Amino acid sequence: MYSTPNLMRRTMLRLLTVAAASASLTSTFAMAQSGKPVRLILPISAGSGVDTIARAAAPALGKALGQPVVIENLPGAGGISGASAVVKASPDGTTLGLVSNNHVINPSVFKSTPFDAIKDVTPISVLGATPLVLVVNSKIPAKNVKELVALMKAKPDSFNLASSGNGTIIHLAGEMFLSEAGVKAHHVPYKGTGPMITDLLGGQVDLGVVALNAVQPYLKSGQLRAIGLGGDVRSPAAPDIPTIAEQGLPRYNVEGWFAVIGPAGMKPADVKRVHDAFATAFTSPEVVEAMKQQATSVKPSTPEEAAKYFRSEADRYARLVKKANVSLE
Structure with missing residues (x-):
């Protein structure tokens, strides 16, 4: 028989062995979790502006997160399909979305949506913006705002306004110009930016607002003419193009912003971890340079600033949608 001291020693050794094995398993599990791929959902088609931005930043983002990043395009219903996938995901920080203005516009445009664009997501950071140009x-x-407005007022109902689709930021940016300038134009919606630009080049439509990086080659060749930028300051990528605001319409301020979101209910620690990783990645020299090539500015906001911005932008576009009488099923 074992003596009591020997029995106690053997029992303690077994407990220590079990504890060590448990700690090893826990450590292995934690390492496996940290290496789990992050699913970054883009509610737009491959090749679009936000898609190009995401893919340019993906290597730096994976490095900052310490996890591989898998980009998944889920277009459809103006971005609702992709955002729905984010909303339904587990709020553990492994499924995120990269959204644009359309995310907060959709509730005002569609008669019903399957989720609340504000309450059912966790805004993590508004990362940056791409200039829009008329x-x-x-x-x-016409070569500037004054000449274009004068021309449109002299020939009312003679002009048409192209857009990438009903209720998109491109459409509303155009409607915003008409409203601020006090002029009218017939709206011609297209299924995407590509067909819209094709008909602008061909002269089938007169004017439109579009992302600067999508038309820079045509501005340089003279096939299209820039009237003005939509932001409040000139773009370093096109410093010779004045803003619309500085040309007499001071309230005209609209850009194509992009932001990272997660499902509602994310833990503060996960929000901070994801935010810090995106901020690190998007301010890294290689990503900043890649963004410059796309005429995109980067200035990551805090989660609190992002949440406030989502609400203010939703209110702003709701008023514009109502004024422009835009509604989709």
């Missing part, structure tokens, strides 16, 4: 085809003689 352009006209080469047949329109």
Whole structure:
């Protein structure tokens, strides 16, 4: 028989062995969790502006997170399909979304949506913005806002406004210009930016607002003419193009912003971890340079600033949608 001291020693050794094994398993599990891929959902098609931005930043983002990043395009219903996938995901920080203005516009445009664009997500950071530019085809003689407004007032109901689709930020940015300038134009919606630009180049439509990086080659060649930028300051990528605001419409301020979101209910520690990783990645020299090539500015906000911005932008576009009488099923 074992003596009591020997029995106690053997029992303690077994407990220590079990504890060590448990600690090893816990450590292995934690390492496996940290290496789990992050699913970054883009509610837009591959090749679009936000898609290009995400793919340019993905290597730096994976490094900052310490996890591989898998980009998944889920277009459809103006971005609702992709955002729905984010909303339904586990709030553990492994499923995120990269959204644009359309995320907060949709509730005002669609008669019903399957989720609340504000309450059912966790805004993590508004990462940056791409300048929007008002352009006209080469047949329109106007070279600036004053000349274009004068031309449109002299020939009312003679102009048409192209957009990438009903209720998109491109559409509303155009409607915002008409409203601020006090002019009218017939809206011609297209299924995407590509067809819209094609018809602008061909002269089938007169004017439209579009992302600067999508039309820079045509501005340089003279096939399209820039009337003005939509932001409150000129873009370093096109310093010779004045803003619309500085040309007499001071309230005109709209850009194509992009932000990272997660499902509602994320833990503060996960929000901070994801935010810090995105801020690190998007301010890294290689990503900043890649963004410059796309005429995109980067200035990551805090989660609190992002939440406040989502609400203010939703209110702003709701008023514009109502004024423009935009509604989709």
